[in-house]
Amino acid sequence: xxxxxxxxxxxxxxxxxxxxxxxxxxxxxxxxxxxxxxxxxxxxxxxxxxxxxxxxxxxxxxxxxxxxxxxxxxxxxxxxxxxxxxxxxxxxxxxxxxxxxxxxxxxxxxxxxxxxxxxxxxxxxxxxxxxxxxxxxxxxxxxxxxxxxxxxxxxxxxxxxxxxxxxxxxxxxxxxxxxxxxxxxxxxxxxxxxxxxxxxxxxxxxxxxxxxxxxxxxxxxxxxxxxxxxxxxxxxxxxxxxxxxxxxxxxxxxxxxxxxxxxxxxxxxxxxxxxxxxxxxxxxxxxxxxxxxxxxxxxxxxxxxxxxxxxxxxxxxxxxxxxxxxxxxxxxxxxxxxxxxxxxxxxxxxxxxxxxxxxxxxxxxxxxxxxxxxxxxxxxxxxxxxxxxxxxxxxxxxxxxxxxxxxxxxxxxxxxxxxxxxxxxxxxxxxxxxxxxxxxxxxxxxxxxxxxxxxxxxxxxxxxxxxxxxxxxxxxxxxxxxxxxxxxxxxxxxxxxxxxx
Ligand SMILES: Cc1cc2nc3c(=O)[nH]c(=O)nc-3n(C[C@H](O)[C@H](O)[C@H](O)COP(=O)(O)OP(=O)(O)OC[C@H]3O[C@@H](n4cnc5c(N)ncnc54)[C@H](O)[C@@H]3O)c2cc1C
Numbered sequence: 001x002x003x004x005x006x007x008x009x010x011x012x013x014x015x016x017x018x019x020x021x022x023x024x025x026x027x028x029x030x031x032x033x034x035x036x037x038x039x040x041x042x043x044x045x046x047x048x049x050x051x052x053x054x055x056x057x058x059x060x061x062x063x064x065x066x067x068x069x070x071x072x073x074x075x076x077x078x079x080x081x082x083x084x085x086x087x088x089x090x091x092x093x094x095x096x097x098x099x100x101x102x103x104x105x106x107x108x109x110x111x112x113x114x115x116x117x118x119x120x121x122x123x124x125x126x127x128x129x130x131x132x133x134x135x136x137x138x139x140x141x142x143x144x145x146x147x148x149x150x151x152x153x154x155x156x157x158x159x160x161x162x163x164x165x166x167x168x169x170x171x172x173x174x175x176x177x178x179x180x181x182x183x184x185x186x187x188x189x190x191x192x193x194x195x196x197x198x199x200x201x202x203x204x205x206x207x208x209x210x211x212x213x214x215x216x217x218x219x220x221x222x223x224x225x226x227x228x229x230x231x232x233x234x235x236x237x238x239x240x241x242x243x244x245x246x247x248x249x250x251x252x253x254x255x256x257x258x259x260x261x262x263x264x265x266x267x268x269x270x271x272x273x274x275x276x277x278x279x280x281x282x283x284x285x286x287x288x289x290x291x292x293x294x295x296x297x298x299x300x301x302x303x304x305x306x307x308x309x310x311x312x313x314x315x316x317x318x319x320x321x322x323x324x325x326x327x328x329x330x331x332x333x334x335x336x337x338x339x340x341x342x343x344x345x346x347x348x349x350x351x352x353x354x355x356x357x358x359x360x361x362x363x364x365x366x367x368x369x370x371x372x373x374x375x376x377x378x379x380x381x382x383x384x385x386x387x388x389x390x391x392x393x394x395x396x397x398x399x400x401x402x403x404x405x406x407x408x409x410x411x412x413x414x415x416x417x418x419x420x421x422x423x424x425x426x427x428x429x430x431x432x433x434x435x436x437x438x439x440x441x442x443x444x445x446x447x448x449x450x451x452x453x454x455x456x457x458x459x460x461x462x463x464x465x466x467x468x469x470x471x472x473x474x475x476x477x478x479x480x481x482x483x484x485x486x487x488x489x490x491x492x493x494x495x496x497x498x499x500x501x
Contacts, residue, residue: 001036019374020062042159045485055128061456074098091234097127113234116142132454133219137281140412154225157483169213191474203450222489238313247304247340254306279310282412289408381415382447
């Protein structure tokens with residue numbers, strides 16, 4: 001293992017995209033192999049030195065930032081194994097936690113396969129994506145990271161290790177999961193809180209009835225174990241993609257367009273139709289989100305109050321011409337102003353739209369870094385049929401506060417990022433109070449306060465509105481069972497004080 005102690009060498013680990021400042025650590029450990037991770041964690045547990053696992057530090061919640069103790073980085077454990085093909089429809093690849101999403105996607109694509117989850121930030125590590133159950137735009141069709149992870153090799157804070165395979169460690173009816181590590185048996189008890197159903201969620205430890213242990217570890221934000229490697233599920237790569245960015249003056253028309261895409265996609269899935277509307281992503285940008293990038297993209301049509309971007313994937317057995325015609329007929333029927341559409345006919349052209357989509361959070365992050373005020377952005381998702389309620393609520397709150405704000409994100413899954421760009425600490429405090437009200441409303445509507453970024457260090461208060469203090473106490477109990485020395489990911493997901501119960 002390599003240990004870095006100089007301030008210069010460590011500086012890089014003290015910043016992510018949360019805007020949280022003041023991170024510090026005594027040293028950074030760069031693990032080279034499994035033995036390094038095991039011996040390092042066992043030492044840290046004995047000495048009770050906190051350990052924060054740093055991924056690529058693209059996170060938005062400060063969860064990869066240390067406030068004292070040690071940083072463990074797996075950046076040098078970045079191997080991507082050979083693809084194992086199960087049949088023509090499925091394959092697997094083993095990856096070490098420090099492998100970047102871009103490298104995984106590129107490597108498997110060369111052999112005709114696709115790692116389907118598509119979080120916008122491709123420089124992230126797979127370890128970070130698994131720890132946050134990241135999703136992104138294509139979650140509309142493919143779901144979040146969790147669904148695509150078949151097995152994990154993990155190391156616990158006492159230095160013991162386990163191979164956790166999907167389907168092998170299921171909670172009994174009392175919510176207990178027992179499993180083995182190389183140093184003996186372990187067990188956890190699932191929390192009792194009920195998580196929102198049928199929406200994507202990255203808030204709180206996973207706890208559905210008869211939950212699978214692998215699903216509890218995925219999304220645990222660096223608090224329960226160190227993920228050393230994962231076996232990922234791959235599907236055949238699409239042969240082509242087309243799509244569009246459709247601009248709207250009328251917001252209701254825009255929401256209606258999205259609603260109809262969703263109805264069509266649901267029908268395609270239900271009836272298992274070929275060559276029918278079923279896009280990978282359906283993304284939304286409000287007027288202010290568009291205004292943020294209008295100098296980079298001067299061809300954004302004037303008077304646009306919103307835009308929707310979709311990407312339709314085409315596979316070998318699809319009739320590409322028919323699918324194109326179906327979409328064009330749909331657009332001609334549903335869109336008022338056909339002049340205000342950017343079309344992409346293939347993957348290369350679609351990549352430009354992806355860059356456009358990525359520019360918006362990038363610009364937000366740049367402004368936040370410049371303002372030196374922590375990020376205030378929602379990551380909520382609400383159940384089907386509740387989007388209009390939360391949007392009306394948001395608009396009213398934003399109007400009251402009068403600070404520049406923008407809304408964009410994964411409207412196909414009722415999951416939007418509403419960012420407000422506070423410029424001073426006073427503004428930040430004001431916005432934070434407003435965000436607590438938004439969190440309460442989301443929970444009242446049956447939604448989640450975090451659908452993909454996780455809770456990290458900056459969103460405890462929102463999670464508290466969703467799971468209550470009891471939820472925190474139950475999560476702390478679960479964490480103590482796997483990390484008795486309480487060294488891993490301190491202050492991630494819930495405040496440290498709950499570990500004293
Ligand atoms: C421009 C931009 C766009 C983004 N878009 C999306 C998006 O569309 N969807 C989305 O979900 N996220 C998005 N994100 C957020 C971010 O990319 C994800 O949260 C990502 O999963 C973080 O991965 P990372 O490797 O950077 O991890 P970090 O930020 O370094 O860490 C995140 C968490 O993972 C833990 N962790 C990392 N590696 C391990 C490991 N090996 N074992 C145990 N714990 C570990 C850390 O301790 C921490 O708790 C975006 C970020 C940016 C900057």
